[in-house]
Amino acid sequence: MNTVIKSDYISASHLAQLNQNIANINQHVGVSFEFFPPASIEMENTLWDSIERLKTLKPKFVSVTYGANSGTRDKTHEIIKDIKSKTSMVAAPHLTCIDATKDELRNIARDYWQNDIHSIVALRGDIPKGELKPHMYSTDLVILLKQEGDFDISVAAYPEKHPEARSAQFDLEVLKAKFDAGANCAITQFFFDAETYLRFRDKCIKQGIEEDIVPGILPVSNYKTLVKFAGMTNVHVPDWMHKLYQGTDNDPITRNLIGANQAIEMVKVLSQEGVKDFHFYTLNRSDLSYAICHSLGLRPNSN
Template identity: 40%
Template sequence: MNQPDVSFELFPPKRPDGVEALLGVAKDLAALDPAFISVTYGAGGSSRERTLGVTAAIAKEAPVAGHITCVGASCADVDAVLKEYWAAGVRRIVALRGDSLDGIGARYKPHAQGYAYANDLIAGAKKIADFDVSVGCYPETHPDARGLQDELDNLKRKIDAGADRAISQFFFEPEVFLRYRDAAADAGIDKPIVPGIMLQPNFKGLQKMARLCGAFVPLKVSSAYDGLDDDAKARDRVTVDLSTQICTRLANEGVDAFHFYTMNKSALATEVCRNLGISKDRRAA
């Protein structure tokens, strides 16, 4: 199996004193020679300053992508963030519609003076600078989508607006992703679709996240974590094993890139990458 490309997602620390620890995580991940490390952006830009600062700092260690959303901000405010990214040397963004300010599951309402949807945001970003743009997609369909065709139509709009690739929401069954990839190709979507792999060893947290985004949790997954609430090391092992199995199956079907939702922990991502034949400091090899 050839070494795949990898990328990683981090989220900005809630407290200023967490920045140093996060930069340490980013440095560990940078040794794996990722295509990029992305930094999430809170609803309505609630973590704007921390996101910008952390993103600019990580850019010194590895290629970095800053998240940007439509939620709760005018076009002028969003454009200002995009210009700050570019000025800081950030050439990649992850452009998302974002979730309602009333919480995930609440009805989304575009800002009156803002970019209404992700495709509008992408078009606006491309007018500001030649960003490399990643977008989201949902193999089990977005909670707001009326079905698979609606999901694919929306992805096509984002690709047509200038997106360079799509990164999927997490899932637990490789066939779910493979069917989606094939359906996207049939729909004329010719940009890469990168599977998103969740590295969340807290099963209760994982279940909650899955409910919110509509990801099905198979019995084999829940059974693997059963009885491990008080055994963090065992949960870590299960997370690594399950993630490795998903990635290996996908790699055997021609998937050559993976995006890891790291939960700001580098150890699990590093171990999964090692299982895939990716070692630290491979840049020097």
């Protein structure tokens, strides 16, 4: 009995602290959400459940990732068109220039434009094994897209440097080139220290980048998966996160509370530093992203 009371008290105290932190956010927060193409019927049902739930928060747009094979690409096209036809949301497909010719990319761009899909996340993509150098880069893709239509183009930014970049300065120069080519905004790789983003934003300003740098937020529900992702993407996982998640392998409720708290704290700090828009990597699940956005003052529409 005492154990239950103690657990309830901790949860109530935790929620009260979150509410107090949220009260310090004084400006409207804009959000967008990222999904990936499902690999099974069950995962597809989960995806659409998440889309239906998150659309009530009126995101600026939702994006769908793009794989390096034709099957995944076709699925991305299909989901994007379904989102466009079944919801009122702006749908932004990811588009990479790996494993596609310029003519193929132009045909894809024209198809999107003709179907009233005018927002695209333009990426280089992962280089296939055995190849040393891609035939196109993201800057080239931005130029190609702008030649086909006045797309609203988002590109990638890396607060901790792209894993393949020879230096942080070179990475900034690449980002500047994307904007000079016509990109409208950048979405960052996920990170776990607000200072990482703020330092990066300052460097972008010094580089002459005036466009929005939208922070990418990954609410952590599976710590082992996070560590795997971080290792692949050159993202530093702070020691305090390792300590927070110790002993939670079989405790998803605690993991979710930790993930929500960490994300809200970071959004709070960034909001106070003038950041107005946030991009959530949902991993096709709505619960954590929805809870965080709800806590930040975003409410379902009344219709």
